[in-house]
Amino acid sequence: MNAHLPPDHPPVQTGRIGVLLVNLGTPDAPTTGAVRRYLGEFLSDRRVVEIPQIAWQPILRGIILNTRPKKSAHAYQQVWTDDGSPLAAITAQQAAKLQVMMGDAVMVDWAMRYGTPSIPDGLAALFAAGCERILLAPMYPQYCAATTATVVDKAGDWLRAQRWQPALRTLPPYHDDPAYIGALASDLGRQLEALEFVPEVLLLSFHGMPKRTLELGDPYHCHCRKTARLLEDAMARPDVRFITTFQSRFGPAKWLEPATDTVLEAEAKAGTKRLAIAAPGFSADCLETLEELAIRGREQFTDAGGEHFHALDCLNAGAAGMAMLEALVRRELGGWI
Ligand SMILES: C=CC1=C(C)c2cc3[nH]c(cc4nc(cc5[nH]c(cc1n2)c(C)c5CCC(=O)O)C(CCC(=O)O)=C4C)c(C)c3C=C
Numbered sequence: 001m002n003a004h005l006p007p008d009h010p011p012v013q014t015g016r017i018g019v020l021l022v023n024l025g026t027p028d029a030p031t032t033g034a035v036r037r038y039l040g041e042f043l044s045d046r047r048v049v050e051i052p053q054i055a056w057q058p059i060l061r062g063i064i065l066n067t068r069p070k071k072s073a074h075a076y077q078q079v080w081t082d083d084g085s086p087l088a089a090i091t092a093q094q095a096a097k098l099q100v101m102m103g104d105a106v107m108v109d110w111a112m113r114y115g116t117p118s119i120p121d122g123l124a125a126l127f128a129a130g131c132e133r134i135l136l137a138p139m140y141p142q143y144c145a146a147t148t149a150t151v152v153d154k155a156g157d158w159l160r161a162q163r164w165q166p167a168l169r170t171l172p173p174y175h176d177d178p179a180y181i182g183a184l185a186s187d188l189g190r191q192l193e194a195l196e197f198v199p200e201v202l203l204l205s206f207h208g209m210p211k212r213t214l215e216l217g218d219p220y221h222c223h224c225r226k227t228a229r230l231l232e233d234a235m236a237r238p239d240v241r242f243i244t245t246f247q248s249r250f251g252p253a254k255w256l257e258p259a260t261d262t263v264l265e266a267e268a269k270a271g272t273k274r275l276a277i278a279a280p281g282f283s284a285d286c287l288e289t290l291e292e293l294a295i296r297g298r299e300q301f302t303d304a305g306g307e308h309f310h311a312l313d314c315l316n317a318g319a320a321g322m323a324m325l326e327a328l329v330r331r332e333l334g335g336w337i
């Protein structure tokens with residue numbers, strides 16, 4: 001402690017660089033109560049549900065938060081690990097590995113947009129540890145207002161309340177970055193080689209969005225399509241038919257199509273026997289990949305006559321994904337380190 005400073009003086013800055021990896025968020029436990037708290041926060045975000053709150057809140061509080069948490073808690077129970085929710089556990093691993101790769105000049109931490117650990121707590125901890133410059137890294141390859149923009153909004157809320165602010169940069173979307181496409185192509189290729197069957201179809205399933213957001217100018221759909229096109233080229237598998245789909249439809253509005261569940265069933269009914277599915281838009285495995293795709297997707301495909309099904313892992317904290325993350329982060333820190 002510097003002797004001329006009063007005891008309540010803010011910490012003396014040291015010019016370090018901080019990196020905050022941020023993913024969506026997840027409940028603290030696979031229980032109805034914890035899922036209700038998480039969904040209440042998530043689904044009250046105006047970036048996520050874009051209908052006027054005066055109309056939406058009664059539906060959310062009156063119907064959705066009384067029915068969905070029980071069903072979702074059951075789904076979470078099927079994928080929960082000793083280290084907690086897969087999304088949080090994997091994001092923590094990514095941060096720990098990136099810390100080792102970046103060395104002491106950079107401090108790496110992680111946060112969740114909804115639930116804990118929060119973005120304000122993450123930014124405050126990095127700043128208190130001496131990081132005057134912070135790279136905020138939303139772990140979403142494809143930009144979407146419902147994911148990327150709301151992370152930046154939340155950081156902005158925290159900055160607005162600070163007298164002494166760190167300088168902030170944000171990681172741009174990387175849907176067409178050669179480092180990302182290359183990492184996916186090599187990691188998915190490696191996983192396909194290890195399967196005991198050669199798939200006729202490789203389904204690339206991205207998280208869905210209301211179709212209206214595309215008409216309003218959100219680039220998400222275009223980013224997903226471009227990732228899929230570049231990935232198909234990079235994988236160079238003319239023996240495999242690539243199909244792009246959108247999963248996790250929510251509510252009565254029209255969502256991006258084709259829907260993953262519809263295509264799984266239609267492919268099996270049309271005679272496809274061997275299918276693998278990947279979720280290139282998710283940087284970490286989570287409820288949507290481990291339960292919706294790997295468990296329910298398998299049932300949808302095999303119930304309709306499919307025989308061999310495999311859900312491939314996300315990049316997670318594997319070697320290909322971590323090398324990509326290091327490359328993206330180092331590039332964005334250019335001029336700072
Ligand atoms: C209006 C509802 C939703 C929109 C819009 C939406 C967009 C969106 N979500 C992700 C990534 C993830 N979503 C996850 C879970 C999840 N998503 C919704 C609803 C919308 N998502 C709900 C209700 C849930 C919770 C689970 C459930 O009850 O079904 C997750 C996994 C979280 C976990 O804990 O594992 C991720 C990741 C993206 C990328 C996206 C828009 C592009």
Ligand SMILES: [Fe+2]
Pocket residue numbers: 207248
């Ligand atoms: Fe979602």
Ligand SMILES: [Fe+2]
Pocket residue numbers: 248287288292
């Ligand atoms: Fe889902």
